Amino acid sequence: MRDPSIEFLKGTLDLMILKTLSWAPAHGYGIARWIEHCTGDVLQVEEGSLYPALHKLEERGFIAAEWGVSDNNRRAKFYRLTAAGKKQLVTSRDYWARFTLAVTKVLETAPAGI
Amino acid sequence: MKERYLRFFGPRAEADVDDELRFHFDMRVRDYMARGMSEPDARAAVVLRLGDVQRVRDECVAITHRRERQTTRAQLLDALVQDVRFAFRTLGRQKGWTAVAVLTLALGIGANTAVYSVVSNLVLHPLPYPDANRLVLPFLEPSEGNSTGIRVSVSPSPIDVKAWIGARSFERVQAVLENDVTVERRGQAAWALHAAYVQPAFPAFAGRQPIAGRMFTDAEVASREPVALLSEGVWRARFGSDTSVLGSVVTIDDKAHTIIGVLPSSLRPPRLGRAPADIWLPLEITPDKYGMAVIGRLRPGVTSVDAARELDSLSARAATAAGAKAPPRFRARLNSPADMVSFKESLVMLSGAVALVLLIACANVAHLLLSRSATRGRELAIRAALGAGSARLSRQLLTESLVLSGAGCVGGVLVGWLGLRAVVALRPESLEALRMAELDASALWASVALSVVTGIAFGLFAAIQSARQSTHESLKAGALSTSTARSHQRLRSLLVVSEMALSTTLLVAASLLIRSVVHLQTTDPGFEPTGLYSIKPGLPEKRYPNEATRRAFYEQMAERALRLPGVQGVTIAAGAPPGFSFLIGALHIEGEEAPKPHTTSLIRYNGVGPDYFRTMGMRLVAGATFSDSTGKAPELVVNEGFAAKHWPGQSAVGKRVKVIRYDGSGTWSAVVGVVGDAATGGLTDQRSSPVLYVPRADYDNLPNVILRTGPRFAGLPALRGIVTSIDARLPPATTTNIQSAMAATAAGPRFIMALLVAFTVLALALAAVGLYGVMSYGVAQRTREIGIRIALGATRGAIARGIVFSALTLAAAGALLGLGGAWWATKLLDQMLYGVPRTDPASFVAGGVVLLGTALLASVVPMNRAAAVDPIIAMRAD
Numbered sequence: 002m003r004d005p006s007i008e009f010l011k012g013t014l015d016l017m018i019l020k021t022l023s024w025a026p027a028h029g030y031g032i033a034r035w036i037e038h039c040t041g042d043v044l045q046v047e048e049g050s051l052y053p054a055l056h057k058l059e060e061r062g063f064i065a066a067e068w069g070v071s072d073n074n075r076r077a078k079f080y081r082l083t084a085a086g087k088k089q090l091v092t093s094r095d096y097w098a099r100f101t102l103a104v105t106k107v108l109e110t111a112p113a114g115i
Numbered sequence: 116m117k118e119r120y121l122r123f124f125g126p127r128a129e130a131d132v133d134d135e136l137r138f139h140f141d142m143r144v145r146d147y148m149a150r151g152m153s154e155p156d157a158r159a160a161v162v163l164r165l166g167d168v169q170r171v172r173d174e175c176v177a178i179t180h181r182r183e184r185q186t187t188r189a190q191l192l193d194a195l196v197q198d199v200r201f202a203f204r205t206l207g208r209q210k211g212w213t214a215v216a217v218l219t220l221a222l223g224i225g226a227n228t229a230v231y232s233v234v235s236n237l238v239l240h241p242l243p244y245p246d247a248n249r250l251v252l253p254f255l256e257p258s259e260g261n262s263t264g265i266r267v268s269v270s271p272s273p274i275d276v277k278a279w280i281g282a283r284s285f286e287r288v289q290a291v292l293e294n295d296v297t298v299e300r301r302g303q304a305a306w307a308l309h310a311a312y313v314q315p316a317f318p319a320f321a322g323r324q325p326i327a328g329r330m331f332t333d334a335e336v337a338s339r340e341p342v343a344l345l346s347e348g349v350w351r352a353r354f355g356s357d358t359s360v361l362g363s364v365v366t367i368d369d370k371a372h373t374i375i376g377v378l379p380s381s382l383r384p385p386r387l388g389r390a391p392a393d394i395w396l397p398l399e400i401t402p403d404k405y406g407m408a409v410i411g412r413l414r415p416g417v418t419s420v421d422a423a424r425e426l427d428s429l430s431a432r433a434a435t436a437a438g439a440k441a442p443p444r445f446r447a448r449l450n451s452p453a454d455m456v457s458f459k460e461s462l463v464m465l466s467g468a469v470a471l472v473l474l475i476a477c478a479n480v481a482h483l484l485l486s487r488s489a490t491r492g493r494e495l496a497i498r499a500a501l502g503a504g505s506a507r508l509s510r511q512l513l514t515e516s517l518v519l520s521g522a523g524c525v526g527g528v529l530v531g532w533l534g535l536r537a538v539v540a541l542r543p544e545s546l547e548a549l550r551m552a553e554l555d556a557s558a559l560w561a562s563v564a565l566s567v568v569t570g571i572a573f574g575l576f577a578a579i580q581s582a583r584q585s586t587h588e589s590l591k592a593g594a595l596s597t598s599t600a601r602s603h604q605r606l607r608s609l610l611v612v613s614e615m616a617l618s619t620t621l622l623v624a625a626s627l628l629i630r631s632v633v634h635l636q637t638t639d640p641g642f643e644p645t646g647l648y649s650i651k652p653g654l655p656e657k658r659y660p661n662e663a664t665r666r667a668f669y670e671q672m673a674e675r676a677l678r679l680p681g682v683q684g685v686t687i688a689a690g691a692p693p694g695f696s697f698l699i700g701a702l703h704i705e706g707e708e709a710p711k712p713h714t715t716s717l718i719r720y721n722g723v724g725p726d727y728f729r730t731m732g733m734r735l736v737a738g739a740t741f742s743d744s745t746g747k748a749p750e751l752v753v754n755e756g757f758a759a760k761h762w763p764g765q766s767a768v769g770k771r772v773k774v775i776r777y778d779g780s781g782t783w784s785a786v787v788g789v790v791g792d793a794a795t796g797g798l799t800d801q802r803s804s805p806v807l808y809v810p811r812a813d814y815d816n817l818p819n820v821i822l823r824t825g826p827r828f829a830g831l832p833a834l835r836g837i838v839t840s841i842d843a844r845l846p847p848a849t850t851t852n853i854q855s856a857m858a859a860t861a862a863g864p865r866f867i868m869a870l871l872v873a874f875t876v877l878a879l880a881l882a883a884v885g886l887y888g889v890m891s892y893g894v895a896q897r898t899r900e901i902g903i904r905i906a907l908g909a910t911r912g913a914i915a916r917g918i919v920f921s922a923l924t925l926a927a928a929g930a931l932l933g934l935g936g937a938w939w940a941t942k943l944l945d946q947m948l949y950g951v952p953r954t955d956p957a958s959f960v961a962g963g964v965v966l967l968g969t970a971l972l973a974s975v976v977p978m979n980r981a982a983a984v985d986p987i988i989a990m991r992a993d
Contacts, residue, residue: 029135030142048139048165052132056178071138073145078135 014046014054016097019082019090022064026081028071029055055080063089128179132172140165198514205515209487213519215884216483220523222877223476224562225530230469231558232535234462236551241387241452245322249413250452252385253279253426255445257699259716265695265796267717269445273404278433280400284422285411289313289320291384292398292407299366308349310367311384311392320412321382328361328376336397343372344395347380367396385410387455387548419449444699444715456548461867464943468624468874471617473562475881477569478610482888484516484573485603509575516574520567527562538870543862604896607889608925614882615929615966616936618875623937623962625875627944627951628868630958634950635861641793641802642692643732647853648831649691649819652838653846662814668841672820675837681828684730689722691819692853693797693860696721698807703773704761705783710775718774720807721795722818727808728752728790730823738768738788741810749784750810755792757805774807797860799949864947879965883973890922890977901981902989911982918978919971926970930963937962
């Protein structure tokens, strides 16, 4: 959890939130659990980053919030992806794919003659 | 959407964030417990995991607040855009109404902007120098003052100027001498340029500095270094803004000068309305430099009386030091820069007139807004019924008023700009200072503010009125309720009466000025200007150094002029019309007390040849003209005004007068004849002011040759030809067609009159539109009543008479108020009237009659409409 490489990935939190919400609207806790679930609990989403990130995404108009009722009958704030958010998700995902591919190439290429 | 709405007005962002985080906390605890932890352990673990919850909360709250602020702003902007768009749509639907309102505002604002721009440039800020309110221009006047009624400023002598430079009442004193010079550059034709000779500190005094190169220094002035600075205009036009001109040499009046800098075109010599300086040269104050203008900036707290006293004592000391035995015969008079504008009073009068025009325009816009709110009653009621709040409706009405004012302002700027350009372009020569006028922002803002305030005030009034009546009543009645309509009508009548009153005041003023100009142009000037010409050669002092050489030249000229075809008579005189010539000295009338020694006053005089009166066509009232053509006999001729002033009821012929000259000398001369009063100073001349004629022209100052010509006269070119035929090296002589020059002296008053008449016509037209509006509206409101009266047997004539009667009642009330106002307001005109008293009954009658006539015209259409009401349709309506 305090692994520096995981810290480095924090910038990708926005992308993961958008992707999570592309399946269905969810509340903050649901988003955190989904990400933890997908990564087999490798990524522990920090609350200290998650909620500010959600509010910032809402401010930028990528996601919208609405109060609803959770499956255990509690009042919860549900986030859903807006049209702008969908576009942003496509862009970010492309960028991410190219970025990881580039990093991977660096990691896998050895200089000739060694 | 519901959530947004709630958040907007209800729950605060903090509570929301708390709820969200608490939910997360509880869920995490539940999750841990599901994995087998006890509740206390789970809570402890979650608290540890969450860390600094407060920071997260604050961050989220801050983001939410920021977002809310942006949303509010966007919504307000959105509403504003919507309002403005709606206003444009409603205004666009009523094109005629909107056009009248915008045009009214544009004319009012435009006229004011143009006139106040002139006032601001010429009266309030005549010289673009810093601390302008402490600037004074010292001149001299005779110690006994000036009783001639003509504005005369005597330039200080070089001795005075030199003494004044160090005056302690001033922060700094600057002397400026202006002159025309000939500038030559190698390989190019000579240019005639206007030069200003100044001291090194002059640009700093005027708050400017060279835009290229440098100013000359005190050392350069003292050592008479031939240096010059170009004006920005000449630098751009003649030297292509090329900085390599610095250090190059030009020939100025036959002397090589080095160009060392360029001064900005905003730097102006301290004379109003003169051509701007083309070239700036060093001024060394030497005894031959007559005609310098002096300008000083008073120290803070020093009055101009104190300063004048100091200048007088400095002059006295300098004169004594220069060897004079008598004290100075002049005293200093300090003019403010605005005093130099001779038509300042006319400008103040015009700005008053144009302010009345703006008031009438505002009253008309108020009318228009009121009548609109009346016809829109139903629309507003429907919108209110559909749920538009009264605040929303008021805001809408206000937005409309503001959009209207805005359009009016744009039109006003255009009208003002065009108007100012027209005034400057059409200015007569005597109002040359008008060329300095430029569009003035503060003038524009003042007019804009007034019209916006009018728009808001009456837009708001209409809004309040419509808000006050119940929606139900409005929908039922279709228009305004009767009580509201009545209060509107009262207010509108009040507005119309004020418009009528203001127009009447303007009409009286315009009538007075028209009569004054007619008087100027039709009154016999006392001599015959038709066919009269004058010529004045420019004799250089080097080649014509003394009286004998000059006299010889003039006599030859007169002789040749007489031989020109069509010339009937020739004479030589110091002063030729239109113009004044003065003697600075003192008069001792035999039998009256001798003037105090060493005092001076301004005496109108003319040194003339024996044929002067016959050539001019002046009337000899008594006695004879000069007997001696040599001018040596001690003889005088006076005008009727002189005789009436000094010997009322007696014959002036044979009386003796001693003219004590500037140097104290004087001999007794006898009056041999009395001639009629003549407007030799121009049509605006005070004809009866005393004039003394002496029998010889003075050749120290070059006199004029005056010619009486008949139909066969070849004109001015032939006249100029005789000068060059005597001496081919002379510059072109100054020639004047006295008839047209005399006519031009009325151009200033005529121009001011034309402007006032234009404003009056505008005011009257606006007032007529206002009256027309009120009458039409009244007829529309009373259609049903009129229908009933016709059905009950009233004749259409009676109905029409009733309408006209009520229009004339409003107009008459306004006219009476206006005539009263004119009685007071024409005080402003007093100095501008010639031959017409300011209480001239004809002008007052004319003002009232024109107003009533206009009111009658304005009520014709409403009258016909009322008379044409069909009782059946009228009663079926609504």
